[in-house]
Amino acid sequence: MSAFDFSQQVNYYEVLGVSRNATPEEIRAAYREAVRRWHPDLNPAPEAHEYFLLVRQAYEVLSNPKKRQAYDRTLEQSSETSEMGGTAPVERVRAPQVRVRVSYSLIPPLEEPQLWYAFLIIRAPWAPPRQPRPLNLWLLIDRSSSMRNGGKLALVKEMVAEVVRLLRPTDRLGMIAFDDRPAVLLQPTPVHKRAIFLHALSQVRPQGGTEIARALSVVESVGGRSRGPHLVWIFTDGRTYGDEARALHLARQWARQGVICDAFGLGEDWNEAFLDRLTGLTGGSTHFISGLSMVKTLFPDLIRRYHHARVRQLNFTFDLSPGVKLRALYRMGPEVAHLGVEPPVALGVVGPQERWLALAEFELPPLYRLEDGARWTVLDGTLEFLPFRGRPYTEPLRLEVHVGQGPRSVPPKVVRHAVERLTWYRLQLASRAAWRDGRLHEAQQYLSHLAQSLNRRGLGRMARRVQQQALDLERFQRLEPEAEKDLEFGTRMLMLPADVYEARQRGQRGSATRSPSK
Amino acid sequence: MLKCPYCGHQEWVGALFCQQCGYPLWEEVARAEAQRPSPVNGKPAAASRRRKTAISRVTLRLPDGHTVTLQGSGPWLVGRPTATHQPDLDAQALGARHVSRQHARLEWRRGGLYIVDLGSTNGTWVNGRRLTPHEPKRLHDGDWVRWADLEAQVLFDAPHTQTPSPSQEDLAS
Ligand SMILES: [Zn+2]
Numbered sequence: 233m234s235a236f237d238f239s240q241q242v243n244y245y246e247v248l249g250v251s252r253n254a255t256p257e258e259i260r261a262a263y264r265e266a267v268r269r270w271h272p273d274l275n276p277a278p279e280a281h282e283y284f285l286l287v288r289q290a291y292e293v294l295s296n297p298k299k300r301q302a303y304d305r306t307l308e309q310s311s312e313t314s315e316m317g318g319t320a321p322v323e324r325v326r327a328p329q330v331r332v333r334v335s336y337s338l339i340p341p342l343e344e345p346q347l348w349y350a351f352l353i354i355r356a357p358w359a360p361p362r363q364p365r366p367l368n369l370w371l372l373i374d375r376s377s378s379m380r381n382g383g384k385l386a387l388v389k390e391m392v393a394e395v396v397r398l399l400r401p402t403d404r405l406g407m408i409a410f411d412d413r414p415a416v417l418l419q420p421t422p423v424h425k426r427a428i429f430l431h432a433l434s435q436v437r438p439q440g441g442t443e444i445a446r447a448l449s450v451v452e453s454v455g456g457r458s459r460g461p462h463l464v465w466i467f468t469d470g471r472t473y474g475d476e477a478r479a480l481h482l483a484r485q486w487a488r489q490g491v492i493c494d495a496f497g498l499g500e501d502w503n504e505a506f507l508d509r510l511t512g513l514t515g516g517s518t519h520f521i522s523g524l525s526m527v528k529t530l531f532p533d534l535i536r537r538y539h540h541a542r543v544r545q546l547n548f549t550f551d552l553s554p555g556v557k558l559r560a561l562y563r564m565g566p567e568v569a570h571l572g573v574e575p576p577v578a579l580g581v582v583g584p585q586e587r588w589l590a591l592a593e594f595e596l597p598p599l600y601r602l603e604d605g606a607r608w609t610v611l612d613g614t615l616e617f618l619p620f621r622g623r624p625y626t627e628p629l630r631l632e633v634h635v636g637q638g639p640r641s642v643p644p645k646v647v648r649h650a651v652e653r654l655t656w657y658r659l660q661l662a663s664r665a666a667w668r669d670g671r672l673h674e675a676q677q678y679l680s681h682l683a684q685s686l687n688r689r690g691l692g693r694m695a696r697r698v699q700q701q702a703l704d705l706e707r708f709q710r711l712e713p714e715a716e717k718d719l720e721f722g723t724r725m726l727m728l729p730a731d732v733y734e735a736r737q738r739g740q741r742g743s744a745t746r747s748p749s750k
Numbered sequence: 751m752l753k754c755p756y757c758g759h760q761e762w763v764g765a766l767f768c769q770q771c772g773y774p775l776w777e778e779v780a781r782a783e784a785q786r787p788s789p790v791n792g793k794p795a796a797a798s799r800r801r802k803t804a805i806s807r808v809t810l811r812l813p814d815g816h817t818v819t820l821q822g823s824g825p826w827l828v829g830r831p832t833a834t835h836q837p838d839l840d841a842q843a844l845g846a847r848h849v850s851r852q853h854a855r856l857e858w859r860r861g862g863l864y865i866v867d868l869g870s871t872n873g874t875w876v877n878g879r880r881l882t883p884h885e886p887k888r889l890h891d892g893d894w895v896r897w898a899d900l901e902a903q904v905l906f907d908a909p910h911t912q913t914p915s916p917s918q919e920d921l922a923s
Binding site for chain 2: 335336339340342344345346347348349595596639640642643647648651652655656658659662678680681682683684685687688690691692693695696699
């Protein structure tokens with residue numbers, strides 16, 4: 233991977249947002265505008281400083297006739313070599329950094345199968361956010377009759393208002409309200425007239441049941457090759473019945489077109505397992521909305537990431553060696569998601585200066601037939617970075633082990649950390665499954681073990697909540713849906729990087745006092 | 751297969767944590783590795799390092815039969831959590847209400863496990879006798895310790911090897 237080279241990356245005209253034949257006056261005006269926007273004293277964004285330097289560099293070249301002439305010549309040369317026939321300029325995606333840490337790099341040749349973990353870290357190439365990308369966002373709003381309860385519809389209206397507030401005039405927003413049947417409230421419309429969205433939403437009256445697939449199939453003008461991400465956000469409080477397969481089929485199609493679907497669940501009765509699969513197939517994620525302040529920490533993160541996404545989608549295709557099984561693939565940053573395991577897997581997007589993190593859990597077959605010291609390939613694959621324009625950029629990714637008798641190394645800390653969090657998540661899943669099966673004592677055991685493990689890692693607050701649920705389980709012989717959501721999303725959030733976790737925790741805590749779901 | 755030393759659950763080789771109780775199995779594997787005979791001289795591979803790495807586990811058994819294993823090599827603070835500080839043994843999570851924030855400390859010293867009361871409000875007892883604050887007391891396997899309203903039996907299987915005495919070396923070989 234080569235060192236970062238600015239001049240290969242950015243076009244000074246694009247940096248200032250002027251055309252190739254801009255007059256010196258236009259360039260000066262654009263420069264002043266850019267300075268106002270990117271001066272580190274005025275813009276707290278972490279990338280502002282670097283971008284500001286770039287703005288100055290661009291102005292230095294373009295404001296000087298001699299330098300500008302020389303620069304124009306280099307542009308002509310590079311466009312001759314890189315233009316791929318189309319009229320749109322090719323966006324170059326610089327080689328990203330891909331790192332892999334594995335649980336053990338030396339695997340003993342055993343007659344029994346083994347577990348093996350790989351932790352993937354992908355850092356997006358540093359991308360100056362020239363202009364935020366225009367988003368194409370469809371909101372799918374559940375208006376089934378249950379939304380009437382507990383002020384959920386009021387919360388949804390607040391959520392939409394927050395989305396509208398965060399979007400930019402160049403973004404397009406469409407809205408669909410759905411119950412058993414979907415109704416388009418508003419075709420995708422540029423967001424410069426904010427009031428119309430809130431007006432359209434005020435027409436929504438709760439009625440009927442929740443049927444997601446129909447609503448998904450109404451979403452139009454999705455995909456294609458526009459300049460920005462295509463997103464579908466589902467706001468729901470319910471369960472969809474009987475149309476899951478159709479909905480998942482649509483999700484797979486969308487994933488191929490680079491459409492990303494995220495879901496936001498309200499209240500306690502929505503089906504997170506289904507929405508998790510649906511969103512996971514597209515590289516999106518599912519969130520539990522406990523109140524408005526949760527929204528205020530989460531939505532800015534998400535929208536900022538999509539605005540500044542370097543690629544439309546990251547895809548992962550791979551072959552597994554005979555006998556290998558990919559048991560699970562969990563994305564642990566920037567958002568937690570239970571991704572698919574059938575290639576091609578949509579991995580989602582990563583914002584500037586963010587790391588994409590995931591834990592893969594493999595089953596390896598008996599390897600006793602291999603000779604000592606042999607190299608053995610677990611997975612042979614390709615990461616595909618799907619840009620908004622131009623050709624996909626691909627990066628090979630091969631996971632290998634050495635087979636042999638030798639001292640067992642200590643797994644790297646990042647791998648231990650990730651697997652421990654996955655184990656916690658699974659302990660609560662096991663507890664809930666045991667409870668549903670009527671194995672009450674077992675359910676309780678899982679929870680107290682989980683509480684103990686959390687305590688050992690200094691997560692006392694979460695440990696106490698889990699311990700309380702174990703006690704309630706003993707006392708009332710049941711787990712409330714509320715408690716289940718708390719366990720599910722409490723342990724899920726622990727998979728996030730520590731700083732993101734802290735920020736989200738503050739958002740959650742803030743909303744605990746004003747939760748509408750009562 | 752691997753057997754979890756904490757709950758007995760069977761796990762596949764390569765598992766890092768027990769899926770039934772969350773126990774860090776990789777630590778067990780690393781510990782066994784440190785004691786594996788080296789192919790060169792038949793002595794444990796990490797004999798010289800072992801004094802630092804071999805840590806005998808300290809387990810607390812609560813009156814209701816639940817057990818809590820203290821992680822790492824200590825010292826361990828027993829107390830109530832505060833906004834900024836998390837004790838190693840969170841008495842509040844175990845249901846105690848009268849344990850002080852910094853109640854007592856457990857630690858390995860000169861090959862023995864010691865407990866010291868940190869000037870707690872409601873006191874620390876060992877086998878029914880109240881400790882003088884700030885005066886370390888050596889514990890024996892199976893002692894009952896009470897920190898205010900939290901009581902537990904302290905269990906530790908092997909003597910610590912920080913400064914092994916000859917008899918301990920004999921036991922090990
Ligand atoms: Zn176990």
